[in-house]
Amino acid sequence: MLKIQEIREMIKLIDESTIHEFELEQNGTSIKMKKVNGAVQVAENPAPVQVSAPTAVPQTTSQVAPTQEKSVAALEKVAVEPVNEKVENLQYVTSPMVGTFYQASSPDTPPYVQAGSKVTKDSVVCIVEAMKLFNEIEAEVEGEIVEVLVKDGQLVEYGQQLFSVRPI
Known part of the structure; x- marks a missing residue:
């Protein structure tokens, strides 16, 4: 899992570069960043786990695990901070x-x-x-x-x- 500071640094680098989309997969987690209207948006998803035999586990896409909700909320907060800092001209x-x-x-x-x-x-x-x-x-x-x-x-x-x- 990446630390928040590392994610912040990546957001700043992507924001300051000409890159429009970036994806990183590390230790079972993938992070995808996109520039939309000049702001960096971040999404975190667990990396797909490869299973040797297919398993029948019903799951709806609208359900999100509580730990994922916390991660997404934390990442949304991080994604907003660099935009605010640019406004303040730090x-x-x-x-x-x-x-x-x-x-x-x-x-x-x-x-x-x-x-x-x-x-x-x-x-x-x-x-x-x-x-x-x-x-x-x-x-x-x-x-x-x-x-x-x-x-x-x-x-x-x-x-x-x-x-x-x-x-x-």
Whole structure:
């Protein structure tokens, strides 16, 4: 099963690309994304299970299992978020390198920033550790932190979005 953050990243990539339709099948689950009127729509279906002998199990297409309802509701919510973010014209603080993300200078100090914090272009927002060097990352944008997109101690890639910022 894919994590919500991974699905969000895929939605953003599809939304920003010229791809109109995308389908992924992984670990018994398939996800299909389509652009309709400029918005990405997401549908999640369990992958078909191959059975060696046919089985007679009556099932109507109008019935949905409770776990599928929750998954679909969660995915519909995720599909709406990137559209709202585009309307708000958010900017992102991205990682300039591969390394480990830290929100604070040490485990017993408060985070540099959190949702609602105001930042300037030269505000330190986090640290990315690479090869035993702790690199302070600056916002490079003025505004208000909307969301921290990664967890403390998480490995990050070059160019990965770390924070969403609403410009002032």
